[in-house]
Amino acid sequence: MCPSSVSGLxxxxxxxxxxxxxxxxxxxxxxxxxxxxxxxxxxFLLPRPPHRVASEDTARRRGSGGLS
Structure with a gap:
C-alpha cells in the first residue's frame, strides 16, 4: 500500500x-x-529505532585525542 493510500485512509x-x-x-x-x-x-506512540552502539573504530578514534 503506497503512502498516499494510507494518508487517504x-x-x-x-x-x-x-x-x-x-x-x-x-x-x-x-x-x-x-x-x-x-x-x-x-x-510517544510511534516505534523508535533501536539504540545504536558506537563501533570499536569510532570509540578508538574518540579516545586517541584526535579530531573526529
Missing amino acids: IVRAGSPATGALLGLGLPSAVPWLVLAALPALAV
Whole structure:
C-alpha cells in the first residue's frame, strides 16, 4: 500500500471523528485542544529505532585525542 493510500485512509477515518468531536457542544477551545494534542500523542506512540552502539573504530578514534 503506497503512502498516499494510507494518508487517504487516515483522513477518511479522522473526518467523521473530528465532526463528532466538534458537534458535542463542548466549549470551543476543548475540541481544538484535543485535535492539537493528537500529533503530539503520536510521537510517544510511534516505534523508535533501536539504540545504536558506537563501533570499536569510532570509540578508538574518540579516545586517541584526535579530531573526529
